[in-house]
Amino acid sequence: MIEFIDVDKTYHGSDAPIHALDDINFKVDTGEIYGVVGYSGAGKSTLIRCVNQLESVSAGQVIVDGKDLTALAPTELRVTKKRIGMIFQHFNLLNSKTIYTNVAMPLILNKTPKNEIKKRVAELLEFVGLSDKASQYPDQLSGGQKQRVGIARALATNPSILLCDEATSALDPQTTESILELLRKINKEYNITILLITHEMSVIRDVCHKVAVMENGKIIERGSVFDVFSNPQTETGRRFVNTVMQTELPAYVRELIQEQDNSQFIYRINFISKLAVKPYLSQISKLYDLDVNVLFGNITELQGVPFGNLIVQFDGSHDELKKALLYLEENNVQYSEVNTYAG
Amino acid sequence: MLVSWSTIFEAFLETVQMVSISFIFSVILGLPLGILLYVTRPGQILENKIIFTILNGVINVFRSLPFIILLVAIIPVTKFIVGTSIGTEAAIVPMVFFAGPYISRLVESSLLEVDEGVLEAADAMGATPMQTIIKFVLPEAFGSLIVNFTISIIGLVGASAMAGTVGGGGIGDLAITYGYQRFDTVTMLITVVILIIMVQGLQSAGNKFARVVRRR
Structure with a gap:
């Protein structure tokens, strides 16, 4: 478990002080995959570095597995750091050492007996799928392979985070x-809590359970990935969600909405969970005297569950429409009428 | 030619002796100082303004002195250490004072080339400062250190020639006393050729070693 309580971080630059973290409060529960998304300079990099005290905080507490890291002596802190694995954008491997030694390094630092190291490294390389690369050097590997080595190294000491x-x-x-995929596997198989920072919303969509959006050193929005994707509260949050699924209506749909006559009705139908796979729309056109025309839509997958919405135009009488909407309600399908507003 | 081949060979051995012994002592002096400069530098793992400033200043003082002046200036120190200020052993002392600070500066710059990310990884693994230096920084800087050691050993070959001033002997001494002062052009040429071969040999050996270390 990771908890930030009133954390501030100020850099005293040459001119004005820079507020990298501003009153950060958040909690990552055990076994969660928590993503922090933000543009560069938002403070997310500082945030993640405070978790293992690569950066010290200016004020507040960082609590990891019940211990306040800001209050620990250097020796205790080093012990705690071994319980927290970390992987990096640029991998940060030792180019002068073989893959084997790179993965073994945390164990070598712990003075683990050689035969135990050998066993553990073999296990880790097997887990990340690089058993055949043990005697190679990092510069002989591709980026993805290097990150796998980074992951194997980070897991060497059986961290909880x-x-x-x-x-x-x-x-x-x-x-x-x-x-x-590998991160998901680590989370599932070892129940390791994962905190990740990224500027790619697709990463959040693909692996995270919860997400926080950062801007100017503050967490401006947070919640389950599902909530933030379906209903982003902030402009920045919306923009991030839009990078992976278009929630704004395209111009041609907006035009159609404005031009609609009395026999045309435009609705937004939300697809959440397994409902998304049932053929409601074709049922509607069979059961009722309505023409169904899908104007626009997007469906993505959040944690293995289809998620999205369709903008649908129903053509027919008002009565028939009412029946159709009732049918949707009976089947727990959420819908809303689309007016001329852009959302 | 006023000198015999055996004299030349003897002088060659003296040069090898002076250079290698002073190189070893210079590394013993310069490597730890270079590491100390690196770790105490502002923003580094054992940041210490006082140690860094003093060390930096002292090294700069030694680095400012041309070898020929250093050679004479530290004669009392030389006398204290080896008991005499004349001869091959006496030449080694100023050579170490010359190359030691030089090497510490080169070591510092080699270590500074090590990727910040590697230090970050070491920190994240909970490495002690000592482990960070021994397990991370030095291995990563090894290739660069070899290149810089080659530069310093070649600098020492040059310095050894001037050691003739204190009767240090060696190839340089021969060139000055016979080639220069007695106008013995042949000896001069021979010594020049020997020095060129030495320097070339050391440089290519150093390059080769560095290449092996860096595996490219």
């Missing part, structure tokens, strides 16, 4: 997908 600092930002989309 894994911090991911823009871990996929230097990788291509396909490699990103495979690394995220």
Whole structure:
């Protein structure tokens, strides 16, 4: 568990002081994958570095597994750090050492017996799928493979928490997908709490349970990924959600809405969970005297559940429409009438 | 030619002896100082303004002195350490005072080349400052250190030539006493060729070693 209580971080730069973290309060529960999203300079990088005290805080408390890290002596802090694994955007591997030694490093620092190290490293390399690379050097590996080495290294000491600092930002989309898959596997198999920071909303969508949006050193919005995606509260939150699924209506739909006559009705139908796979619309056109025309829509997947909405135009009489809407209600499908407003 | 081949060979051995012994002592002096400069530098793992400022200043003082002046200026120190101010051993003392601070500066710059990210990883793993230096920084800087050590050993070959001033012997001494002062052009040429071969040999050996270390 990670908890930030009233955390402030101020850098005293050459001119004005920079408020990197401003009154941060948030909590990551055990076993969660928590994502922090923000543009560069939002403070998310400072935030994640405070969790393992790579950066000290100016005020407030950082509590990890019940201990206030800001109050620990250096020796105790070093012990605690071994319970927190971290992976980095640029991997931060030792180029002068083999993959084996890189993964073994946290254990070497702990003075773990050689035969135990050997066993554990073999296990870790197996887990990340790089068993055949043990004797190679980092510069012989691709970016995705290097990040796998980083992950294996971070897991060496069986941490309870894994911090991911823009871990996929230097990788291509396909490699990103495979690394995220690995993170999900780590979370599931070892019940490791994961805190990740990213500027890619797709990463949040694909792996996170909860999300916080940061701007100017503040957490401006947070909640379950589902809530933030379906109903972002802030402009920045909306913009991030829009990067992975278009929630704004395209211009042509807006035009159609303005031009609609009395026999045309435009509705937004929300698809959440398994409902999304049932053929409600075709049922409606069969059961009622309505033409159904899908104007626009997007459906994405949040944690394995289809999620999205369709903008649908019903063509027919008002009575038939009422029946159709009742049918939707009976089946627990959320809908709302789309007016001329843009949302 | 006023000197025999055996004299030249003897002088060569003296140079090798002076350079290698003073190099070893210079590294013993310069490497820890360079590491100390690196770790106490503002923003580094054992940031310490006082130690850094003093060390930085002292090293700058030694680095400002041309070798020929250093050679004469520290004669009392030389006498105190080896008991005499004349001869090959006496030459080694000023050579160490010359190359030690030089090496510490080069070591510092080699270590500064190490990627910040590696230090961050070490910190995240809970490495002690000592572990950070030994397990992370020095291995990562090894190739660069070899290149810089090669530069300093070549600097010492040059300095050894001037050691003739205190009767240090060696190839340089031969070149000055015979080649320069007695107009023995042949000896001069031979010593020059030997020095060139030495420097070339050291440089390519250093490059090769660094390449092996860096694996490219």
